Amino acid sequence: MDSTYCHACRHFSSPSSAGSVFDSPCGFRNWKKATERGGGFSVHAKSERHKDSMIAWRDYQRAVKANTTLANILDKEHSKKVKENREYIRTIGEVILLTARQNIAQRGHNESEESNNKGNFREILEMVANHDPAVKRRLTSIHNAKYTSKIVQNEVLGCLAEMVRSEIIEEVKRSQYFSIMADETKDVSKQEQISFILRYYYDGAIKESFLHFESAERLDAVGLTEKIVIVNLLGRHGLDYKNNLIGQAYDGAAVMSGKHSGVQAKIKETAPFAFYIHCSAHCLNLVLVDSIKAVPEAEECFALLQSLYVFTSGS
Incomplete structure (x- = not known):
């Protein structure tokens, strides 16, 4: 573009002052009158708009050197x-x-x-x-x-939980091979929740880390396997369960331990190395239940506790 502009007027002139060709979009291009005494550069340099703009420019330069600009x-x-x-x-x-x-x-x-x-x-x-x-x-x-507020508290807790969960997943991926343990329980709203624990070898020790609670919409083997354990949990966290899942532990219920149509059997269809083990804690619980039945006083005590629980939960 064959034009010239006035830097001071374009950037430091007052918005309320009348404009000039030297700060217009097209700029000054009348080169025949550029150096005339009564026109061009000479007239513009003597204009009040230009003088005020030069003062504002010098003030800005001093402020920049002193590092005290408004910006x-x-x-x-x-x-x-x-x-x-x-x-x-x-x-x-x-x-x-x-x-x-x-x-x-x-x-x-x-x-x-x-x-x-x-x-x-x-x-x-x-x-x-x-x-x-x-x-x-x-x-x-x-x-x-x-x-x-409680909303912020829950959001922060969610962020902290995600940080812990990410660290657990990273440890599992580094250890490569892992097992899962799962069990269901009802929350205060009577909704079935599945708790998941990952068991793996890391940094010279066996670790068991709680991973997640998942609502159970279906309690049959297909629902627990495809909708929760495989797709929504292991797959969601990027764990290669098909090749690296080497064990699974649940209670002895048929829906979980069934040899042909239970959860453990369906998981082994896609993860052939995931051997099933009846959870030892559940086995111990069964032993304790049978032992208590042999002691009338203990059986009456736990029956009373159960009645109190039913009464208070329904009140």
């Missing part, structure tokens, strides 16, 4: 805020991790400011705030972004 100030404040927010979220996560490790409840019955006991999570967080001004400012702020 830099805002950028520093933004970086400081981001760092402070990350440290606060880190503190939230550490408190939640502490309560999870100690296996103590997080929420309190009354978490209002007037309460003497706001629950373990809030009380520990307030104790930390006494020694951390940044946490103190956030907790006493009038804004809503305190991240102390």
Whole structure:
């Protein structure tokens, strides 16, 4: 493009001042009058718009040298805020991790400011705030972004669980071969939940790691095998169960241990090295149940406990 522009006017002129050809999209291109005394560059250099733009440009250059431009100030404040927010979220996560490790409840019955006991999570967080001004400012702020709600707690717990699960899966992949143990139980809503444990050799020791709870929509062998154990769990986590699954342990129920149509048989159809072992803990439980029946006092005690459980769960 055969044109010239004024850098100062294009970038530092006031929006309220009248425009000039030197900062227009087309620029100045009348070269015959460019060096005339009464036109072109000379007239533009003497204009008020150009003078004001040059002053603004020089002020900007001085500010850049002093590192005090508005952009830099805002950028520093933004970086400081981001760092402070990350440290606060880190503190939230550490408190939640502490309560999870100690296996103590997080929420309190009354978490209002007037309460003497706001629950373990809030009380520990307030104790930390006494020694951390940044946490103190956030907790006493009038804004809503305190991240102390049950929703945030559950999300953080979910993130922590996923981190642990990823580490377990990584260990299993490094060890290559593994076994699975599974058992079902009902939760408080009477929904069947399948618990899964992976057993593998890692770092010179046998490890058993809980992996997941999975809701059981179907309790038959096909549902437990194809919908949960293989597809939704082992396959979802990228474990090569067809070649590396070398063992499986369940209770002695026919749906799990059936030689021809049980879960263990269906898994062996695709994972031929996955030998089935009747869970020793279930065997011990059966022994204890039969032993208790031989002691009337013990049988009456457990019958009473069962009745109390049925009564309280239905109340």
